Amino acid sequence: MESYAELDWVVIMADLDRKSTIAESSQITNALLKRSVSPNQINTDKGLILYLEGISVSFDGFRALNELNLYIETGELRCIIGPNGAGKTTLMDVITGKTRPDKGTAYFGQNVDLLSKSEPEIASLGIGRKFQKPTVFETHSVSENLELAMEADKRVWATMFASLSSEERESMDEVLLLIGLSEMRRTQASFLSHGQKQWLEIGMLLMQNPAVLLIDEPVAGMTQQESETTADLLTQLAGEHSVIVVEHDMEFVRSIAKTVTVLHEGSVLAEGPFQKVQGDPLVRQVYLGA
Numbered sequence: 133m134e135s136y137a138e139l140d141w142v143v144i145m146a147d148l149d150r151k152s153t154i155a156e157s158s159q160i161t162n163a164l165l166k167r168s169v170s171p172n173q174i175n176t177d178k179g180l181i182l183y184l185e186g187i188s189v190s191f192d193g194f195r196a197l198n199e200l201n202l203y204i205e206t207g208e209l210r211c212i213i214g215p216n217g218a219g220k221t222t223l224m225d226v227i228t229g230k231t232r233p234d235k236g237t238a239y240f241g242q243n244v245d246l247l248s249k250s251e252p253e254i255a256s257l258g259i260g261r262k263f264q265k266p267t268v269f270e271t272h273s274v275s276e277n278l279e280l281a282m283e284a285d286k287r288v289w290a291t292m293f294a295s296l297s298s299e300e301r302e303s304m305d306e307v308l309l310l311i312g313l314s315e316m317r318r319t320q321a322s323f324l325s326h327g328q329k330q331w332l333e334i335g336m337l338l339m340q341n342p343a344v345l346l347i348d349e350p351v352a353g354m355t356q357q358e359s360e361t362t363a364d365l366l367t368q369l370a371g372e373h374s375v376i377v378v379e380h381d382m383e384f385v386r387s388i389a390k391t392v393t394v395l396h397e398g399s400v401l402a403e404g405p406f407q408k409v410q411g412d413p414l415v416r417q418v419y420l421g422a
Contacts, residue, residue, distance in 0.1 A: 187236035327358030
């Protein structure tokens, strides 16, 4: 029997109607594919897990990214900020294979050319993306959502809820504890608060064991307490995972960031510790409005 890579959860959830059921989602089996490189074969000997150099992207004459260079260290938590139209979403699209640049190079570790890979291939290699609006299966429980996202062979959808192995159950318990939903494992996702749905979707990504997590505006619409909990969660994830956060809430960025990258007109305007970036005259002029 042929061996297939696990489902790309991010691609799946982006393509599905948020109200769809398991029976309605058979079309996403097209996301199953063979792995050419496994996550543990990504070469990070030089301490960097993402290399983007000279990346340019144009849409109908508009330069969304302009000779952009970005280097992400293994296990770091990087925050990316910038005004609307600065290129933040396009940057994430390039990393995940959704958008092909006009020029430039993009590598995952030292040995995987991201520009030669499809979107599902990139996800299967260990780059997970969480969009701003949570996309969970509303009619299923918290634990069922995590099981659906689990790194496994899911060619046969009828067997999705087969008994979990002790190792899989332990992994799920660890993720539930990390995202703070252990006591709500049997709760239907539709009954969760906005913040809890965001944590659940982060948990769903973690079930795929990604090396890199791309998180888009994680605290938008959250209460202060939920934002603080999210800050703690993302901080805990750094180290074992490389975490890239795109966020507009500067207080939240201040609370989690060791390194901040500021984009403007498709290029890196400034980069460094939060206090240094905050005090940069150009950053204050184009982003902070000072």
